[in-house]
Amino acid sequence: MSGALATPLPPNSTIGILGGGQLGRMSALAAAELGYRCHVYAPDADSPGMQVAAARTVADYEDPEALAAFAAAVDVVTFEFENVPARTLEILAPRVPCRPGRKALAVCQDRLQEKAFLERAGVPVAPWRAVHDLAGLEAAMAEIGLPAVLKTTRLGYDGRGQAVLRRPEEAAEAFARLEPRPLILEAFVPFTQEISAVAARGLDGSVAVYDAVENRHSHHILDLSFAPARVPEAVAGQARRHVAEVAAALELVGVLAVEFFLLPDGRLLGNEIAPRPHNSGHWTMDACQAGQFHQHIRAVAGMPLGSAERHSDAVMRNLIGPEGMARLPALLPQPDVSVHLYGKQAARAGRKMGHANCLLPRGSLSAQDEGKLLARL
Ligand SMILES: Nc1ncnc2c1ncn2[C@@H]1O[C@H](COP(=O)(O)OP(=O)(O)O)[C@@H](O)[C@H]1O
Ligand SMILES: [Mg+2]
Incomplete structure (x- = not known):
């Protein structure tokens, strides 16, 4: 516990939610129960979050005019996903409080930063190496050993953007298939x-x-x-x-x-x-x-x-x-x-x-x- 409690947003204030999926929808429903309105910003008009929003913006995540209007219409912005483009935050952050802020989003949208951050925060992680090219992948496999898991550092979810490498011959195909680069090679963890x-x-x-x-x-x-x-x-x-x-x-x-x-x-x-x-x-x-x-x-x-x-x-x-x-x-x-x-x-x-x-x-x-x-x- 630390710091003085800020004054909460008054009832009927508007919380902007970037993203229209189920996490935004359930956040908006909770906000309604707590007396707030939600303004959902997403590219798809019929998304789960849009259906329960008090206000909506249907626009691309990097549309500068739509983002400026959104920032002016809400009291605070939150995000239902971490892959918020840097450009989006550049437009929103100077205009309206963004929670979570840039630091949390930047760390969590890049597996390399995330792993390094976890280690600094005292959380042990499996051995890992950044992989920029095929020679780098071969060197990383030699150091970490097989099996190992090759992953994209960005935009992966639900197991997409990764490959388990069990034999050295599988490296070239997996490297060619996975993008965007750089990639990360992690030791395969024999978890229980x-x-x-x-x-x-x-x-x-x-x-x-x-x-x-x-x-x-x-x-x-x-x-x-x-x-x-x-x-x-x-x-x-x-x-x-x-x-x-x-x-x-x-x-x-x-x-x-x-x-x-x-x-x-x-x-x-x-x-x-x-x-x-x-x-x-x-x-x-x-x-x-x-x-x-x-x-x-x-x-x-x-x-x-x-x-x-x-x-x-x-x-x-x-x-x-x-x-x-x-x-x-x-x-x-x-x-x-x-x-x-x-x-x-x-x-x-x-x-x-x-x-x-x-x-x-x-x-x-x-x-x-x-x-x-x-x-x-
Ligand atoms: N290094 C690893 N060793 C063993 N299994 C892994 C490893 N990394 C991922 N997995 C398996 O793949 C799943 C998805 O990987 P994860 O890194 O959580 O990516 P995402 O959830 O973004 O798709 C994990 O929940 C786990 O079951
Ligand atoms: Mg996961």
């Missing part, structure tokens, strides 16, 4: 579990950290989060401390998530930082006093943070593509399940259409028969 934790940091520097969760992916897309993570308390506590330290070091105002790999010996390695509400934090909407979207809006609006206390255990299931939507008839009648849908038209394969949170009495998740639980989600 993937866990993550979400924290909010307020304008006054106070931090609220949610319990760490255990994540399971399917086809590189998050499928399930178990809250709390079924790991030793020392591991969960370490994850929470790391996330709080990263939030402070980034001078973040808003919500952030850090993804970790858990090694067989109990050590955690940091993987990625997302300077925004995160899919692995969706369980907080129903299982905590203040969910991650409320915390994000509280932080951005200069309100005191709410409590991140978990009143229930939870399992979050993402509803992905047609198979995800096919689960709806079975999910909707269940009394302990809350369904959240994002208003997307076509349920294309791999598209996140919504999620379901199943609540359990606090402290009971670890004793559950997982097979039985997942069979109804």
Whole structure:
């Protein structure tokens, strides 16, 4: 805790949200509950965020006139994605408070900066090297060893923009295919579990950290989060401390998530930082006093943070593509399940259409028969 609390934005102020996806939509819904209007700026008129906005700008992210008008129409700007072009921030930042600010966005949109930043913040990471050309890739493979993971440093998500290298002969094809460059080569981590934790940091520097969760992916897309993570308390506590330290070091105002790999010996390695509400934090909407979207809006609006206390255990299931939507008839009648849908038209394969949170009495998740639980989600 530090610093004096700023005066919160008065009720009915307007929060600008750059980006029209489901994270912007759920942020706008939370803002409405807290008495604010949202002005959503995105290139696509029928995006999930636009559907619930009080005001809309449909324009390219680098359109200088539209951005200037947007800045003049809102009291503060936040972002639902970290890949905000530098040009966009150059136009917005001098005109209106941007939360999170340039530093957090710059670090988190570049895997090289992100890895170096995690190390400086005291979070161990897997060995990594920057890769600018094929000779550099061969040198990096010699140093790090195989298997290794070659990734784009920018614009990757849901496992896109990466390749696992198991044999030296695979290097040339993967290097030719992945762009934009430079790339990063990371040692392949033989993790036993993937866990993550979400924290909010307020304008006054106070931090609220949610319990760490255990994540399971399917086809590189998050499928399930178990809250709390079924790991030793020392591991969960370490994850929470790391996330709080990263939030402070980034001078973040808003919500952030850090993804970790858990090694067989109990050590955690940091993987990625997302300077925004995160899919692995969706369980907080129903299982905590203040969910991650409320915390994000509280932080951005200069309100005191709410409590991140978990009143229930939870399992979050993402509803992905047609198979995800096919689960709806079975999910909707269940009394302990809350369904959240994002208003997307076509349920294309791999598209996140919504999620379901199943609540359990606090402290009971670890004793559950997982097979039985997942069979109804
Ligand atoms: N170095 C690594 N070792 C082992 N698995 C990895 C490694 N990097 C990524 N993965 C796997 O790929 C997934 C996606 O990678 P990540 O770096 O989180 O990118 P993104 O989520 O942006 O697609 C991870 O959640 C993990 O399952
Ligand atoms: Mg990731």
